[in-house]
Amino acid sequence: MTLRFRAGAASDVGLVRDHNEDAYLVDDGLGLVAVADGMGGHRAGEVASTAALDALRIAFGAGAPIDDAVAAANDIVFEQSVADRNLRGMGTTLTAGALGIDGTLLIGHVGDSRAYLLRDGALERITTDHSLVEELIQSGELTEEEAERDHRRSQITRALGLEPGVQVDLETIDLRPGDRVMLCSDGLTTMVREDAITEILGDGTSAEDAARRLVESANEAGGVDNTTVVVIDIEDDGAPTDDDTGSTAAAAADESAEEATEPSQAAATDEAGDEGSGRRRRLFGRGK
Ligand code: MG
Numbered sequence: 001m002t003l004r005f006r007a008g009a010a011s012d013v014g015l016v017r018d019h020n021e022d023a024y025l026v027d028d029g030l031g032l033v034a035v036a037d038g039m040g041g042h043r044a045g046e047v048a049s050t051a052a053l054d055a056l057r058i059a060f061g062a063g064a065p066i067d068d069a070v071a072a073a074n075d076i077v078f079e080q081s082v083a084d085r086n087l088r089g090m091g092t093t094l095t096a097g098a099l100g101i102d103g104t105l106l107i108g109h110v111g112d113s114r115a116y117l118l119r120d121g122a123l124e125r126i127t128t129d130h131s132l133v134e135e136l137i138q139s140g141e142l143t144e145e146e147a148e149r150d151h152r153r154s155q156i157t158r159a160l161g162l163e164p165g166v167q168v169d170l171e172t173i174d175l176r177p178g179d180r181v182m183l184c185s186d187g188l189t190t191m192v193r194e195d196a197i198t199e200i201l202g203d204g205t206s207a208e209d210a211a212r213r214l215v216e217s218a219n220e221a222g223g224v225d226n227t228t229v230v231v232i233d234i235e236d237d238g239a240p241t242d243d244d245t246g247s248t249a250a251a252a253a254d255e256s257a258e259e260a261t262e263p264s265q266a267a268a269t270d271e272a273g274d275e276g277s278g279r280r281r282r283l284f285g286r287g288k
Contacts, residue, residue, distance in 0.1 A: 008208030
């Protein structure tokens with residue numbers, strides 16, 4: 001069975017900020033989607049998130065596996081921040097999904113943007129936030145409820161572009177037709193509870209409409225941050241894959257498929273790395 005996706009996206013500055021440092025990518029030909037939430041002084045956050053997505057698309061399009069493509073984006077953003085003093089210290093989150101020809105979605109992830117899977121009406125979070133409050137939840141120092149109100153919520157422990165090299169989490173979803181995957185920036189998840197997100201994602205409207213309504217719901221709740229949402233509906237593609245679009249997607253997906261034999265190993269390495277560096281507590285304030 002060959003799967004394809006139908007994606008819709010929306011992004012909004014919100015009601016408090018004066019510019020939008022979020023960015024998103026939907027590339028149907030490559031089977032690639034991503035959300036990035038930039039940070040940095042002046043307009044450097046916008047530069048970081050946009051540059052990261054451009055670099056991601058170029059690296060993935062050239063055949064890099066998704067986690068290597070995220071790492072390549074890190075190096076490009078870092079190089080730009082070193083080369084231009086106005087951009088020094090800029091960084092971004094990056095959560096990217098690549099559709100593989102074997103029916104998987106490989107997620108490469110750094111920061112506190114998120115990926116979710118809606119299947120049979122239930123919402124499951126796929127990614128783990130690289131944030132201070134997530135660490136405090138894991139160590140038992142904060143409950144989920146306390147974390148929702150914690151003033152340190154925007155402090156992240158890992159971001160793209162701040163130093164040469166970055167540790168990229170790799171997750172794999174074995175897709176089924178009817179699955180709905182969502183990528184979002186923290187502007188959504190800090191404003192809208194997961195049960196409300198589940199309700200909007202689950203009510204049967206198009207991916208485009210669901211993305212727009214999720215962004216609206218963040219603004220209705222106060223819109224204190226930029227909000228970006230990409231919704232991907234997974235469908236069974238009965239069509240032959242040797243047309244133009246299909247062959248492009250298949251070529252890109254083939255690269256992902258090669259990597260798909262290793263994700264569990266890579267994920268295990270990531271987890272071990274997290275344990276080792278969990279006390280490091282290097283925090284990146286977002287100046288918000
Ligand atoms: Mg944000």
